[in-house]
Amino acid sequence: MKKIGLHELYRTNPIEADRVVFGRETNPVSRRGFMKGLGTMASLLGGEVVFAHFMPAGLVPAALAASDDPFEIPGKEGLIVLNDKPLNAETPAHLLDDDVTPASRFFVRNNGLTPHSESLNANTWRLTIDGEAVTKPLELDIATLKKRYAHHSAQLVMECGGNGRAEFFPPARGNQWTTGAVACAQWTGVRLRDVLEDAGVTDEAVYIGYYGADKHLSGDPTKLPISRGVPMAKALEDETLIAWSMNGQDIPVLHGFPLRLAIGGWPASVSGKWLRRIAVRDRIHDGPKMTGQSYRVPCNPVGPGEDVPDEAMCIIESMPVKSLITYPKSGLVLQGNPQLTVRGHAWAGDLSVAGVELSIDFGASWQPASIQPPPNRLAWQRFEGTVKFPKAGYYEVWARATDSAGNGQPTLLPGWNPRGYLNNACHRIAVRVA
Numbered sequence: 001m002k003k004i005g006l007h008e009l010y011r012t013n014p015i016e017a018d019r020v021v022f023g024r025e026t027n028p029v030s031r032r033g034f035m036k037g038l039g040t041m042a043s044l045l046g047g048e049v050v051f052a053h054f055m056p057a058g059l060v061p062a063a064l065a066a067s068d069d070p071f072e073i074p075g076k077e078g079l080i081v082l083n084d085k086p087l088n089a090e091t092p093a094h095l096l097d098d099d100v101t102p103a104s105r106f107f108v109r110n111n112g113l114t115p116h117s118e119s120l121n122a123n124t125w126r127l128t129i130d131g132e133a134v135t136k137p138l139e140l141d142i143a144t145l146k147k148r149y150a151h152h153s154a155q156l157v158m159e160c161g162g163n164g165r166a167e168f169f170p171p172a173r174g175n176q177w178t179t180g181a182v183a184c185a186q187w188t189g190v191r192l193r194d195v196l197e198d199a200g201v202t203d204e205a206v207y208i209g210y211y212g213a214d215k216h217l218s219g220d221p222t223k224l225p226i227s228r229g230v231p232m233a234k235a236l237e238d239e240t241l242i243a244w245s246m247n248g249q250d251i252p253v254l255h256g257f258p259l260r261l262a263i264g265g266w267p268a269s270v271s272g273k274w275l276r277r278i279a280v281r282d283r284i285h286d287g288p289k290m291t292g293q294s295y296r297v298p299c300n301p302v303g304p305g306e307d308v309p310d311e312a313m314c315i316i317e318s319m320p321v322k323s324l325i326t327y328p329k330s331g332l333v334l335q336g337n338p339q340l341t342v343r344g345h346a347w348a349g350d351l352s353v354a355g356v357e358l359s360i361d362f363g364a365s366w367q368p369a370s371i372q373p374p375p376n377r378l379a380w381q382r383f384e385g386t387v388k389f390p391k392a393g394y395y396e397v398w399a400r401a402t403d404s405a406g407n408g409q410p411t412l413l414p415g416w417n418p419r420g421y422l423n424n425a426c427h428r429i430a431v432r433v434a
């Protein structure tokens with residue numbers, strides 16, 4: 001018999017799922033129907049669900065959805081491995097509490113075979129700048145790169161376009177990221193703009209495309225695992241870096257040693273690792289994972305499960321507004337104290353975050369949290385807020401950010417798309433007041 005997970009069970013048949021999980025039928029529209037005799041649910045969650053009358057039917061309680069099964073990758077701390085070939089691992093929300101994400105807590109996303117560390121030599125590394133739209137192709141070693149151009153550092157949010165995919169239904173194939181394919185490290189290098197100017201970018205330039213040293217999963221040397229890029233306007237921004245350092249150290253092998261593109265606010269797939277070549281294209285870059293359905297969403301909304309032809313798909317650019325509660329860890333039990341200060345980060349693609357709100361009643365009401373300005377453009381922003389629980393029982397704390405253009409996060413799920421990108425639903429944690 002095929003076992004299905006809690007999320008899939010709730011997605012396919014929420015009433016059956018409530019029956020399996022809580023041993024009772026619920027009202028399909030809300031959980032109002034089971035307000036009397038909440039024994040099973042309360043004992044599973046460790047307390048009365050105080051706002052059960054607001055709790056949407058089919059909502060998997062955050063207390064049960066949390067996965068807590070760390071697997072050790074050398075140099076990593078408590079990451080959840082989703083796939084080992086290629087290696088993909090995400091970070092539990094409570095391990096993303098640092099303002100600047102340490103390498104040990106930075107998610108890993110590989111499309112191909114990671115180069116062996118012995119094959120990566122910073123002293124002999126060459127970076128080529130070429131393509132249809134440069135007049136003076138360059139080949140630079142890292143010493144020249146460091147000598148010739150001004151150094152810049154920036155804290156940049158990198159979030160995989162598929163972060164949150166696990167919650168879409170019908171399910172989308174690909175890594176079943178929950179909330180942990182996001183991080184904000186400090187990157188140091190040179191501006192891509194300075195290097196491109198040196199290479200004599202022409203008026204024909206439309207897009208850049210990167211090439212890395214990783215190999216296609218098939219081992220076929222004529223195939224590339226991924227080669228993506230950004231339009232010139234994004235390539236020429238102040239914060240777009242060719243980086244050799246992450247948090248003041250050499251970039252770890254898993255994250256692209258000795259050089260990578262560091263581009264904030266867009267799907268992290270544009271930040272090419274093990275960077276060997278940048279082509280300045282006279283058209284939209286057409287490398288692997290630029291075309292078809294990869295890193296693309298329907299240009300116009302579609303219904304769940306709909307087939308969308310490639311021509312109706314648009315390339316993802318700036319990522320949507322989002323937030324993550326990084327303290328406390330979901331599942332906290334408060335002993336007698338009805339008050340809790342929660343904190344986390346919020347980010348908004350190319351924009352900034354204007355505000356964050358918190359809810360303890362499944363989104364029925366919201367209260368503002370405080371939000372700090374970003375240390376630099378495209379870094380995430382710290383929020384903090386205190387919530388008060390009216391009595392003992394089970395609660396969820398939900399966070400919702402709004403960007404500088406007034407866009408907010410969807411409470412439970414944004415519109416479905418075939419590959420499960422851009423899930424910026426509110427993050428929620430379970431809290432029990434004893």
Ligand SMILES: Nc1nc2c(c(=O)[nH]1)N[C@H]1C(S)=C(S)[C@@H](COP(=O)(O)O)O[C@H]1N2
Pocket residue numbers: 106107108109110111112159160161211212213214225226254255256267268269270271272273274
């Ligand atoms: N060369 C190369 N660059 C790459 C990738 C890759 O597979 N190969 N994956 C991309 C994707 S999809 C993401 S989300 C980020 C992940 O960066 P990280 O592994 O440092 O977290 O790297 C991007 N750059």
Ligand SMILES: [Mo]
Pocket residue numbers: 109159160161162267268269
């Ligand atoms: Mo990604």
